[in-house]
Structures are given as structure tokens and as C-alpha cells.
Amino acid sequence: MSSLLETSGLTKRFGGLTVMHDLDFKIQEGEIKGLLGPNGAGKSTFFNLITGVHAPSSGHIFYAGREITKAKPHQVAAMGIGRTFQLNPLFGDFTVFENVTMAYHLRPHSTVGQAFFGTKTYKENEKYIANSADEILEFLGLAHVRNELAKNLPHGYQKILGVARALATKPKLLMLDEPLGGMNPEEIAFSINAISKMRDKGITVLVVEHNMQILDILDSVTVISFGEKIFEGTPDGMRNDPTVISTYFGGTV
Amino acid sequence: MNILINTLVLGIMYILASLGFAFIFNMLGTINLAHGSLYMVGAYLCYYLCAAAGVNNWVAMVIAAVVLAAVGLLLERVMFRPFLANFDRIVMISVGLITIGQTIANILTGNKAMVIPTYAKGITTIAGTSISNERLVTFGVGLVLLLIALYIVNYTALGRQMEAVSQDRLGAALQGININRVSAIVCAIGVALAAVAGCFMGAYLGLSSNMGDTMNLRILMLVMLAGAGSMNGILITGTVMGFLDVIFPLYFAGNAGSAIPIAIIVVLLLIKPEGFFGHELKM
Amino acid sequence: MKKSGFKTSLPFLILLVAFIALPMFLNSRSWIDIFVTIVFNMVAAVSLRVILLSGNLSFAQGCFMGVGAYTAGMLAVHLGLPMWLTIPLGAVMATLIGLITGWPFARLKTVYFSMGTMFMGQAIMLLISAWKAAGGAQGLNRIPSLSSELKGVAELLGVKGYQAAYFVILILAIVSLVVMFRFEHCRIGATLRALAQSEDVAASIGVNPTFYRLLAVGVACFFIGLMGGVQAHYMTSISYSSYSMNLTLWLIMYMMIGGSGKFIGPMVGAILITLVEGVSNLLTSLSGASNSEAFVAFSRWIGENSAYTPFLTAAVLLVVAYLLPTGLVGIPDTIRAAKAKRAEMREIEAMMKEGGDNA
Numbered sequence: 001m002s003s004l005l006e007t008s009g010l011t012k013r014f015g016g017l018t019v020m021h022d023l024d025f026k027i028q029e030g031e032i033k034g035l036l037g038p039n040g041a042g043k044s045t046f047f048n049l050i051t052g053v054h055a056p057s058s059g060h061i062f063y064a065g066r067e068i069t070k071a072k073p074h075q076v077a078a079m080g081i082g083r084t085f086q087l088n089p090l091f092g093d094f095t096v097f098e099n100v101t102m103a104y105h106l107r108p109h110s111t112v113g114q115a116f117f118g119t120k121t122y123k124e125n126e127k128y129i130a131n132s133a134d135e136i137l138e139f140l141g142l143a144h145v146r147n148e149l150a151k152n153l154p155h156g157y158q159k160i161l162g163v164a165r166a167l168a169t170k171p172k173l174l175m176l177d178e179p180l181g182g183m184n185p186e187e188i189a190f191s192i193n194a195i196s197k198m199r200d201k202g203i204t205v206l207v208v209e210h211n212m213q214i215l216d217i218l219d220s221v222t223v224i225s226f227g228e229k230i231f232e233g234t235p236d237g238m239r240n241d242p243t244v245i246s247t248y249f250g251g252t253v
Numbered sequence: 254m255n256i257l258i259n260t261l262v263l264g265i266m267y268i269l270a271s272l273g274f275a276f277i278f279n280m281l282g283t284i285n286l287a288h289g290s291l292y293m294v295g296a297y298l299c300y301y302l303c304a305a306a307g308v309n310n311w312v313a314m315v316i317a318a319v320v321l322a323a324v325g326l327l328l329e330r331v332m333f334r335p336f337l338a339n340f341d342r343i344v345m346i347s348v349g350l351i352t353i354g355q356t357i358a359n360i361l362t363g364n365k366a367m368v369i370p371t372y373a374k375g376i377t378t379i380a381g382t383s384i385s386n387e388r389l390v391t392f393g394v395g396l397v398l399l400l401i402a403l404y405i406v407n408y409t410a411l412g413r414q415m416e417a418v419s420q421d422r423l424g425a426a427l428q429g430i431n432i433n434r435v436s437a438i439v440c441a442i443g444v445a446l447a448a449v450a451g452c453f454m455g456a457y458l459g460l461s462s463n464m465g466d467t468m469n470l471r472i473l474m475l476v477m478l479a480g481a482g483s484m485n486g487i488l489i490t491g492t493v494m495g496f497l498d499v500i501f502p503l504y505f506a507g508n509a510g511s512a513i514p515i516a517i518i519v520v521l522l523l524i525k526p527e528g529f530f531g532h533e534l535k536m
Numbered sequence: 537m538k539k540s541g542f543k544t545s546l547p548f549l550i551l552l553v554a555f556i557a558l559p560m561f562l563n564s565r566s567w568i569d570i571f572v573t574i575v576f577n578m579v580a581a582v583s584l585r586v587i588l589l590s591g592n593l594s595f596a597q598g599c600f601m602g603v604g605a606y607t608a609g610m611l612a613v614h615l616g617l618p619m620w621l622t623i624p625l626g627a628v629m630a631t632l633i634g635l636i637t638g639w640p641f642a643r644l645k646t647v648y649f650s651m652g653t654m655f656m657g658q659a660i661m662l663l664i665s666a667w668k669a670a671g672g673a674q675g676l677n678r679i680p681s682l683s684s685e686l687k688g689v690a691e692l693l694g695v696k697g698y699q700a701a702y703f704v705i706l707i708l709a710i711v712s713l714v715v716m717f718r719f720e721h722c723r724i725g726a727t728l729r730a731l732a733q734s735e736d737v738a739a740s741i742g743v744n745p746t747f748y749r750l751l752a753v754g755v756a757c758f759f760i761g762l763m764g765g766v767q768a769h770y771m772t773s774i775s776y777s778s779y780s781m782n783l784t785l786w787l788i789m790y791m792m793i794g795g796s797g798k799f800i801g802p803m804v805g806a807i808l809i810t811l812v813e814g815v816s817n818l819l820t821s822l823s824g825a826s827n828s829e830a831f832v833a834f835s836r837w838i839g840e841n842s843a844y845t846p847f848l849t850a851a852v853l854l855v856v857a858y859l860l861p862t863g864l865v866g867i868p869d870t871i872r873a874a875k876a877k878r879a880e881m882r883e884i885e886a887m888m889k890e891g892g893d894n895a
Contacts, residue, residue, distance in 0.1 A: 051740065073739035083740050091733045094726075102730050106742035112751065115723040126723070169741050284651055340646070344593060345792045345857035348785050352850040355782075360843050466658070466781055473655040477648075508673060512666030515659045519637075526640035526652060 003062075004029040004173055004204050005050070005081075010059035012042075012049055012227075019045050020227040022059070027173070031219040032195065032205040034235070038248060042227040043208040044086060047177055051083055052076045063173070078106055082171030086178045089162035092151030096142055096161055099150050100133040103168035136164050140194060156183040160191065173204045180211045192217055215239070223247070254382040256499055262388050262457070264495025265395035270450040270468055271475045271487055272402055273325070273443020279419040279482050280439055281333055283340060286347035288447055289469025290354040295321050295448025296455035296464065297358060300369050310370045314452040318445040325444030329437045355465065362462040369456040391453045398446065399488075405442075406484055415439060419482065471498075474518045480531020489530065494518075547800055551807075552710075559702055563695075566821040568702050572770060574810045575702075575709045576601075576763050581790040581802030583756040586716055588796055589725060590752040591732030592649045595784050596637070596657030600757045602779025603660065604630040604764025606670055609679045609774055614669065619685060623765035630761020633660065634753050642749040649749075658781055665776040675775030682769040705766055712759040717799055719755055728752055789849060793856050795863020804865055809849055816842035 003026045012020040020042050027033045035043050048054045050061060052073045061069045063079060071079070091099050108129070114122040137143045140160050145153060150161060159179055166174055176195070180188050188211065196217040198205055207214055215221070215235040223231035223238060225247045231238055238244055274288045285291075295317045302313035336342040372394075373386035406412040414435045417425040426432045454464070461467075475494055479486030497517065502510030559571050580601055587594045608626035611617045617625070637660070641652030664670050671677065682704065683697035690700035719725060727748055731738045735745050768774050786809075794805020811818075819835030856863055862870060 053736065053739075072744075073736070074742050074744045077740055077742040085737060085740070088734060089737065091730050091737060093733055094730070098726070102726060103741045105727065110723060112724055116718060118722065122723070165737075165741065278647075282647065284647060286654075339861075340593065340650075341792070341796065342857055342861055344650075344788065345853055345861075348788050348792070349850040349853040349857065351785060352789070352846050352853070356843065356846040356850070469781075470655065470658050470662075473651055477651055477655060508662070508666035512663050515662050519656065519659050519663075522652065522655070523637070523640050526644060526648065 003027060004064060005206070006062045007050075008060050008062075010046075010049060010061065011057050012045060012054060013057045018227060020049070020056075023224065023227070023229055025222060025229070027204060027206055028220075029172075029204050030199065030202075032199055032207065032217055034214055034218040034221040035206060035208045035224065036210075036221055036238070037224040037230075039210075040226070041224045043224065044177060045227070046224075047083060047175055047208065050076070050175065051081065077169060080170075080172035081175065082166040082169040082173070083175040084159075084162040084166050084177050084179060086181065090150040090158055090165070092149070094150055095147050096137065096150055096153070097133060097146045099161055100136055100164050100168050101129050103165040104129040104132070105169075107170045133168065136167055140164050140167075141190060156187040159183060160187070163191075163194070167198075167203075171203060173206065174198065176205065176207045176209075178209055179207065180209055180214065188213060255384075256496075256503075258382075258384050258388055258392070259499040260492065260496040262392050262395075262495070263498055264492040265392055265399060266450045266454055266457075267468075267471050267475060267494055268399060268487055268491035269395055270447045271472045271491060272399075272484075273440075273445075273447050274472045275476050275479070275484060275487055276415070276439045276443045277333070278476060279484075280415055280436060281337060282419075282422075283333065283337060283343055285328070285443075286344065287328075287350045287354070288444075288472055289465040289467075290351045291321055291324065291444050292447040292451040292454075292468050293358055293460075293465030294324075294354050294451070296369070296451035296460055297361060298448075299452040300367055300455055300460055301361075303370055304367075310372060310452075310456070313369075314372075314449060317448045317452055321448035322441040322445035325440040325442070326437050328444070329433075329440040333436065333440070334433060351465075355462070358462040358465065362460065366459055367455075367461075368459040369452060371456050372453065387457065391457060395450075395453065398449065402442070402446065403484070411435065411438065470515075474515075474522075476528075477522055477526070478518065478528050480528025483528070483530040486528065486530025551800075551803065555706055559699065563699055564821060565698060566817060568698050570810070570814050570818060572702055572705055573814065574807050575705055576767055577787070577790060577806040577810050578803045579709045579712050579763050580760050581787050581794070581806045582713060582716055582799065583760040584787050584791050585796055585799070585802050586719065586756040587752050588791070589720060589732065590728040590749045591735075592642070592646050592749060592752070593788075594638075594753070594756070595650055595654035595781070595788075596634070596660075597756070597760055597787050598779050598781065598783030598785075599657035599660050600630045600634050601760045601764035601767070601783065602664065602774075602776060603633050604761030605768040605774050605779065606664055606676060606764075606776075607761075608765035609676045609768040610670060612680050612769070613676065613678060619680065619682060619769055623762065623769065626765025626768070627758045627762035630764065631754050631758045634757030634761075635750055638750060638753045639746070642753065643746050654781075657784055661776050661780050670776070675773060676768070677773045679768050679772045679774070681772045682766065685769075701770055705770065708762060708766060712762060713803075716755065716759060720799060724748075724751070789853055793849070793853055793863055795865035797862050798865050801863050801865045805863065808864070809852075812848060813845050815845070 005025075005027045007023055007025040010020055010023040010025070011018065023046070025046075035046060037043055045054070049056050052068075052071045052075065056069060059069070060067060063081065068076060068079065091102060094102060108125045110122045110125050134143070134146075137146055140163065142157065142160060142164060145157060150158065153161065159181060163176065163179060166176070179191055179195070183191065192213060195205060195207065207218070215238070218235050220233065221231070221235055221238050222229060223244050230247060231241050231244050233241075270288070270292050274285055277283065277285045298320060299310070299313045299317040302308040302316060303310050308316070332343055332346045336346075371387045373390035375386045376383045377386055377389060378384075406415065414425070414430050417428065417430055418432050418435055422432060451464075454468075471494055475487055475490045478490040494514070497514035498511065501513045504510075505513060555571070555575070559568060580597060584594060584597045587597075604626035607629040608622040611622040611625055612619065637656040638649070638653065641649040665673060682701040686700035686704065687697040690697045693700070720728075727738075727743055731743055731745055731748050739745060764779075790805035790809055791802040792805070793809060794803065795801030816835075816839045819838050823832045823835035860866060860870065
């Protein structure tokens with residue numbers, strides 16, 4: 001299998017602080033990979049670098065064989081990389097339904113002209129979008145809050161809605177930023193199940209997460225600490241790796 | 254030589270008027286639309302204290318500065334503090350205040366020239382050139398105030414607190430900095446400085462009902478050219494602006510004299526809208 | 537959820553009828569002037585709101601109206617172009633200048649956009665004031681008059697030239713408003729709102745923030761430029777001071793007082809405030825025909841104190857800012873929310889009482 005996303009020598013400095021050191025990272029098409037690490041390790045920075053929110057200080061990023069190091073966020077999205085956000089993940093003043101329908105901006109795309117004049121293509125697109133959005137809400141268990149304002153949702157639901165929104169962009173690579181944060185055990189079980197089903201839909205998933213329960217569904221995992229890779233391999237390998245254990249818990253086992 | 258003096262005078266006054274705006278912008282992250290109006294109110298207040306109440310012009314300046322400092326405190330309390338997250342509301346309040354100030358100015362400005370009594374009479378000769386004492390004093394006092402402001406910003410605890418708040422408001426509060434107090438002090442100082450500049454300019458050039466707008470334009474130019482978070486940049490852009498405003502009216506009559514410097518700034522900002530000396534805005 | 541089409545369009549229909557019918561009866565020159573001013577302010581305030589939808593507050597709209605006016609005026613005066621060319625060209629020029637000056641700032645945070653437009657608006661007008669060909673300090677005069685142009689048609693219809701001019705302006709305004717309304721209520725409007733709520737999330741679904749911000753600016757500038765162009769030909773004489781920061785501030789006031797949350801907000805604000813501010817002119821012309829001494833005295837008093845009317849508007853604005861941030865058109869919603877809250881509190885109290893009784 002070919003690597004869908006690859007970074008080489010990825011480095012990021014903010015002023016005098018180096019938050020990412022020469023990171024070489026690979027994710028294969030069709031796998032569910034985890035990016036783990038203690039707080040402040042640079043996981044969210046990694047996301048921001050990939051999606052173009054920040055520009056790397058040095059290094060390269062490749063997606064599906066093309067270099068995307070300098071791509072801007074909306075360009076990265078157009079290439080098929082979807083992401084969720086850890087904080088403020090939604091359009092708060094929109095309803096749940098509107099949040100999802102909005103996310104269909106790229107696929108199918110109605111041009112400004114088509115939208116303004118209400119052409120046949122536009123009307124068909126809108127209809128497709130409405131139906132498809134309802135399907136996603138059904139799949140993620142949000143159908144019953146369809147018309148609630150997103151900002152009024154409980155935190156766990158907001159996170160799930162963030163995933164719904166990212167799915168609506170029909171990504172090839174879905175990057176989830178701490179999707180389980182703030183969820184209760186029921187929601188966590190539901191979400192982990194949903195994430196594992198995404199592979200069947202042909203989506204490659206990269207998950208940043210704190211909660212170790214995610215290890216159960218991961219194919220491979222990278223662990224970083226202070227912006228450097230300290231482990232690469234399988235979830236089982238990670239559980240037993242001394243470097244990882246000392247990073248998380250200090251000392252030796 | 255004359256050009257140099259005039260540049261320095263204008264430059265210092267522009268810088269003084271802009272400092273408050275820059276403080277508020279860096280610390281609170283929002284713009285004080287009414288800064289030009291407050292500058293004008295300071296000038297008008299000073300004028301009326303002198304003309305109608307016969308107060309000595311230095312005393313009047315101090316009074317105006319104190320009054321405007323109080324206004325600055327009030328603004329921080331009722332406009333900035335409650336609505337930092339809501340730019341729309343700040344705009345509404347600011348526009349209301351600007352309108353009130355402008356209407357007052359319109360009503361009070363008659364046909365006769367309104368000039369604040371000069372702050373220093375006579376002429377001194379330096380290095381073979383005669384310079385009006387007024388200019389010397391204006392520049393001198395301005396310079397002193399500017400140095401005090403710079404000292405506060407760079408060397409005192411208050412200055413460090415200002416820096417902390419401008420970098421991370423919540424973080425600064427968590428560190429125990431009383432962000433409301435710091436903001437209030439900064440607003441008061443900033444607006445007071447604008448008032449002082451207004452008094453000096455009111456004596457130097459006289460009052461006019463559009464002096465608020467004119468200065469507001471200069472303030473915007475200075476702060477934008479300097480860039481976010483750059484106090485020192487303002488020193489440079491302020492002096493440059495003073496220079497341009499002195500040089501061009503010499504060679505071009507009428508509105509063209511002030512128009513050309515503005516055209517230059519327009520081009521500069523189109524090329525580099527984030528300014529030249531500030532820290533990066535987009536990474 | 538779509539509200540019933542009739543309920544939402546009722547206010548617009550009422551306004552439409554008013555704008556068509558009233559000028560038929562109140563048809564003196566000064567009345568028509570007032571109606572024309574109201575229409576211009578209305579469209580201008582709505583265009584300001586289009587930009588606000590994308591999360592940016594533009595302080596240059598007054599200036600762009602001036603760009604439209606001066607372009608139309610100068611093309612007519614210096615090149616002798618006919619009105620049906622100068623006016624659209626005025627709109628195009630306003631759009632171009634709006635996009636060029638907006639582009640550097642549309643890439644930055646919204647605060648910078650506001651600062652940038654504040655500067656650009658004043659700078660452009662100052663540059664125009666220094667331009668000899670634009671008439672300099674005296675303004676641009678002797679612009680061909682729309683009213684005169686329409687005299688022939690007007691006589692056929694039995695109305696005066698300036699009345700015909702008003703209806704032409706009204707038609708252009710209606711077109712502008714309909715376009716801007718559709719713009720907002722199709723997917724483009726939703727995209728703008730999404731962008732305004734969160735640029736990061738919008739970008740992550742493929743929305744190009746700069747493109748959409750500039751799209752809003754372009755549309756807004758086109759229609760305000762259009763109004764400016766027509767205004768040049770209606771007033772036949774324009775001066776740069778009427779398109780200064782002052783105009784922009786008034787437009788902002790119209791929008792905020794009326795309510796920036798709804799399409800009809802700026803329209804209501806513009807109508808109301810223009811009437812209030814123009815009341816002295818109104819009364820002067822009314823008193824000319826009046827026999828009542830008290831009325832004449834009253835209108836003269838208003839006329840003498842007309843300089844103070846901005847205080848009234850400013851006071852209303854401050855009241856809105858603190859108590860009614862959704863503006864005048866937001867009053868029904870505010871009342872509804874307050875009633876709902878009160879009902880909720882009563883329910884809670886009732887539940888607590890029941891619980892207490894059961895304890």
C-alpha cells in the first residue's frame with residue numbers, strides 16, 4: 001500500500017521555541033493511525049501544519065504523492081483532507097443540520113452564479129445535500145437534535161457534530177483532533193465504533209487522542225513528545241515500549 | 254533647518270496622539286474609533302477654558318488632560334470592558350460618541366478663527382536659525398511626555414503588565430495581574446496624551462471642526478504602518494508622517510499638499526497592510 | 537426552516553406600496569428630495585450589511601458611494617457620456633476600487649479590515665478633493681440632470697421631471713435590494729455567515745475566506761456605487777465632503793439602529809433616521825403652505841435648532857447599544873424572548889412549589 005500522507009523533516013519554530021523537530025511521519029492508505037503523546041507534545045501543531053493553518057519552518061509534506069507544504073487550509077480541504085477541531089469546532093449560530101449542510105461546500109460544489117440564480121444544478125445539489133446530511137446525522141446519532149443551535153449542544157454532541165461536519169466533506173484522509181475529549185463512556189463507545197466503521201467507507205483516519213481506549217481500533221501508532229517522534233509501531237508494541245512508558249509515567253516499569 | 258523643526262513638532266504631536274490608540278489596540282485588541290474625536294474635545298475644552306473662563310493656557314491643558322483621562326477611564330469601564338468580544342457594540346457606542354463630539358464641534362465652531370493662546374511667545378536663535386519658542390516648547394514638552402511614556406512601557410512593572418496583557422489576556426489574569434486596572438490606567442493615559450496633543454495643536458494650528466477627522470487619519474496611518482505590537486515603530490512612522498506633512502505642502506498648494514503623502518501611504522499599505530515593524534500576523 | 541413566504545414579505549410589501557404611493561401625493565420638489573435621499577440611504581445601509589454578513593465592518597462605504605458619484609459625474613462632464621453609461625460605470629469603478637483597497641485587508645483579521653477601510657475611505661476622498669479634474673474644493677458641478685433628461689417622458693405621463701427621476705431611482709433601488717436579498721438567502725449568504733462565525737472551520741470545509749470576503753465587498757460596492765452614480769445626476773452637483781467619514785458613520789448608524797441582524801433592519805433605520813434628521817427641512821417646506829401661526833413658529837424653532845438633531849440620533853444609538861443591541865427590528869424578538877423567559881421562570885416556580893408541597 002502506498003502512503004497517503006507523508007512528512008519529512010517537518011520542523012516548526014515559534015520565535016525561539018521549537019515545537020516540532022524534524023518529524024518524519026507516514027500514514028498508509030486505508031489504515032486507522034493514532035498520533036499520541038502527552039500534553040504539549042505538538043499533536044495539534046502537527047494538524048495545523050498539515051492543514052496549512054501554520055507554515056512549517058522547514059521540511060516537506062506530501063499528500064497522495066503531491067507536495068502540499070505551502071498549501072492553504074481551504075486548498076488542503078479541496079484535496080480531500082478533512083479535519084475536526086479540538087476547541088470551537090462548530091458554527092455556533094447554525095443549527096446542527098445547517099452545520100452539516102454547510103460542510104458540503106466542496107462536494108457537490110455550486111458556483112456563485114449557480115447559487116445566485118438558483119439553477120437546476122443548484123437545486124439538485126441542495127436536495128442531495130439535505131438528504132445526505134440527514135443520513136450522516138442518522139449515522140452519528142444526532143438526528144434528534146437536528147434543529148438545535150450548535151452552541152446549545154452538550155459538549156460531547158458538539159464533538160460528534162464536528163466529526164459529522166468533517167465527514168460531509170467526503171475526505172480521503174480524515175484527521176480527528178481529540179474526538180473523545182469531554183465525552184461520557186457511552187458516547188466514547190459509540191464514537192470509537194463509528195470511527196472504526198469509517199475504514200469500511202474507504203476513509204483513512206488519523207486520530208490524535210489522549211484516551212487510551214482508542215488503541216483498540218488503531219492499526220498503527222506514532223508517539224511524539226516535545227515535537228519529536230519517540231515511537232512508531234503497533235498499539236501492542238506501544239503498550240510495552242519503555243520509552244513511551246517513561247514519557248507518560250516517568251521512571252521505568 | 255526650519256523643515257527639521259516643523260517635522261519634529263508635527264511628528265511628536267502625531268506620536269503623542271497615536272500612543273493611546275496604539276496602547277488600546279495592542280492591549281485590548283480593539284480600536285478606539287473615537288480617539289481623534291477625543292483629541293479634538295481636548296482642544297476645544299482647553300480653548301473654552303482659556304477664552305470663556307480666562308484660565309491660563311497651561312492650567313487649561315492640565316485640566317483638559319485630567320478630564321479626558323477620566324473619560325478614558327469611563328470608556329474602558331463602559332465600552333471596552335463589557336464588549337471586548339463584541340466589536341459591533343463597541344462600534345455602536347463609539348460612533349454615538351463621535352457623533353456627539355462632532356456635533357458639539359460643529360455647533361461651537363463659528364466663522365472667526367479659534368486659536369488657543371500660544372504656549373510660549375518669542376523667538377530663540379539656535380545655530381543661526383530663529384525658531385519660535387512655541388515650537389521649541391511644544392516639541393520639548395512633547396518629547397518629555399513621550400520619554401516618560403516610553404520609560405513606563407519599557408522599564409516599569411506597569412509596562413511589563415501591559416506587555417503581558419497584550420500577549421495573552423487570560424494568561425495575564427491567571428498570573429495575578431489586575432487586567433482591568435491595567436487596561437483602565439492605559440486608557441486614561443492614552444486619552445490624556447491625545448488631549449495634550451490637541452491643546453498644543455490647537456495653539457499651533459488653531460481649532461477646526463474637522464481636526465478630529467484629520468488627526469484620526471494620521472493616527473490610523475501611523476499605527477497601521479508601524480504594525481501590531483510595535484511601539485517603537487510608531488516613533489519612526491510618526492516622524493516620517495510629520496516630515497511628509499511638512500515637505501509636501503511646501504511644494505504643492507492646497508489639498509494636494511496633504512493628498513500626496515496620503516497617496517504614498519495608500520500604496521505602502523496596499524503592499525504591506527500589516528505594517529513594517531510589527532510582529533507577524535499570519536504564520 | 538422557511539417561514540411562510542407571506543409573513544416575511546409583508547413588511548417589504550408595505551414599504552414598497554409606501555414608496556410608490558406617497559410620492560404621488562407628496563410631490564413637491566422638497567418632498568421628492570427627501571424620498572430620494574431616503575432611498576439612497578436605504579440601499580447604502582443594506583450594502584453595508586452585506587459586508588457585515590461576512591464578518592467585516594467596512595468604514596469606507598460612504599467613500600465608495602462617492603467614487604460612484606464622481607466617476608459618473610466626471611465621465612458625463614469631461615467625456616460627455618450619456619447617463620445610461622456613466623451610472624453603471626460608476627458602479628463598476630466603485631467595485632474595482634473597493635476590491636483593490638479591500639484585498640490586502642481582507643486577508644487579515646477583521647479588526648484590520650475595519651482599520652484599513654477607515655483609512656482608505658478617507659484617503660480616497662482626500663485624493664479626490666485634490667484632483668483638479670474632479671473639481672477640487674468646489675466640487676463637481678454642472679453634471680447633466682436626470683430630471684431634465686426625463687422631462688419629455690414625464691410630461692407624457694403627466695408628472696414632473698424630478699418625479700420621473702424618483703421613480704427611475706426607485707426601480708434601480710428595488711433591483712439592487714432584490715439582488716442583495718437573493719445573495720444573502722441562497723447558499724452564498726450561508727457561506728458568508730459560516731465564515732463570519734469561524735474562519736478556521738470554514739476553511740477546513742474548503743471555503744476560501746479571502747474570496748468570499750471580497751465577494752461580499754464587491755457586491756456591496758457595486759450597488760452603493762450605483763446609487764452614487766445616480767445621485768450625481770440627480771443632484772447635478774456633488775462635493776467630496778458629502779462622501780466623507782461622516783456619511784459612513786451615518787450609514788453605520790442607520791444599520792445599527794435599525795438592526796444589523798435582519799435584511800430589513802438597515803432599511804428601517806435609514807428611513808427613520810433620515811426623516812428625523814431631515815425634519816427641519818420638511819417642516820420648513822410644510823410651513824410655507826401652512827396657515828397656522830403656531831406651526832410656522834414651531835417649524836422655525838426646529839429649523840434654528842436643526843444642528844442639534846444628531847444628538848437625538850446619537851442618543852438613540854447609545855440606547856440601542858446598551859439595551860437593544862439587535863436594533864429596532866429586533867424588538868419583537870427581544871419581547872418574545874423576555875416573555876418566554878418569564879414563562880419559563882413561572883414554570884420553574886410552579887414546579888418548586890409542587891415539590892415543596894409534596895415534601
